[in-house]
Amino acid sequence: MEVIRSRSNELVQRVRKLAHDAALRRSQGRCVLLGERLIQDWLARGAVLSQVLIPQRWLLRPEAQRALLSWQAQLGGLNKARSCAWLLLEGTLADGIPGLVTDAAPIAVAAFHELEDIESLPQDGDILFFDGIQDPGNLGTCLRTAAAFGVKACIPGPGCADLWSPKTLRAAMGAHQRLSLFSVRSFESFIERLSGPIRAADAQGLAAHESDLRLPGLWVLGAEGRGLSAAIKQHPRVSLHAIPMQSHTESLNAAMAQGILLYEQYRQRQR
Incomplete structure (x- = not known):
């Protein structure tokens, strides 16, 4: 798991912008999922994740390791899960991404389906x-x-x-x-x-x-x-x-x- 220490990290900046910019979400067909339960719900329905950002303070919780193993299994096992970037955010690095600062929850970037005709x-x-x-x-x-x-x-x-x-x-x-x-x-x-x-x-x-x-x-x-x-x-x-x-x-x-x-x-x- 890559450790992110800088607030100016390019990937963190991209996720922050994606969370705030509706036009960018539509153009990329990707959205930001906030929280363990929401990520789990989307994975259970076959969602494809491109990044998972994990606050260090969340990883200290007893249930965190079980959740990560479950997510990797739902992505198709460890080999397929490697196509998703797993990133550890040190300290309060996740501040400024909506919802994260209050509950130290993980964040995922997921592809969403187009609206139907x-x-x-x-x-x-x-x-x-x-x-x-x-x-x-x-x-x-x-x-x-x-x-x-x-x-x-x-x-x-x-x-x-x-x-x-x-x-x-x-x-x-x-x-x-x-x-x-x-x-x-x-x-x-x-x-x-x-x-x-x-x-x-x-x-x-x-x-x-x-x-x-x-x-x-x-x-x-x-x-x-x-x-x-x-x-x-x-x-x-x-x-x-x-x-x-x-x-x-x-x-x-x-x-x-x-x-x-x-x-x-x-x-x-x-x-």
């Missing part, structure tokens, strides 16, 4: 469309919740946070590997392909528990604060569904609202 959008399950959700932690939690309820596909609309930012990835906890993710130009550019219902979360809608949510279809979730865009809210195919709340509560964040609505849908399907 809308032509292959599934017609036999639930789909989520995110309408301008800008907070990466909230977007990641939405993905994690979607995977938990068996959603087939997720579509980040224009103005959404980057799917591959470290904060989105960490909040999603491996959900990227369990969902089909699609790229679209706009909401209007793909909905004609859908034959099922199109539902959106909105405070002006019919209470979710009074709606029939059993049929699979598309759910639309609006951005924090702004809510749904006017074009989606007024679209003739979109039905609005609300979560009843006490009058003094203005709203829930997108991930919380999504979880409640997907649970209500799940509950109705169990009848």
Whole structure:
């Protein structure tokens, strides 16, 4: 394992830039995974790692050696694992890479799959469309919740946070590997392909528990604060569904609202 002692090390600088630069991530098709559990989740789904950066203080933990052996085995054994660069970061060298400074967790650089073409959008399950959700932690939690309820596909609309930012990835906890993710130009550019219902979360809608949510279809979730865009809210195919709340509560964040609505849908399907 190579030991990195200098903060100006070229590889450390490249990983730091990759963590902060969405355009660079897209051009290279690589992202930064923060933390032991996230790395494990991605490896379990066949991820290819190019670098693993290990803080010295993490390596002192009793479980660290077991984790490293497990990762090498999942990469295809020691010989194949040698194609991945294993780097030990001395002291606080990892400071400045998001998330590492607070929990001394390992970092990996992994290849990610391209977003799928809308032509292959599934017609036999639930789909989520995110309408301008800008907070990466909230977007990641939405993905994690979607995977938990068996959603087939997720579509980040224009103005959404980057799917591959470290904060989105960490909040999603491996959900990227369990969902089909699609790229679209706009909401209007793909909905004609859908034959099922199109539902959106909105405070002006019919209470979710009074709606029939059993049929699979598309759910639309609006951005924090702004809510749904006017074009989606007024679209003739979109039905609005609300979560009843006490009058003094203005709203829930997108991930919380999504979880409640997907649970209500799940509950109705169990009848």
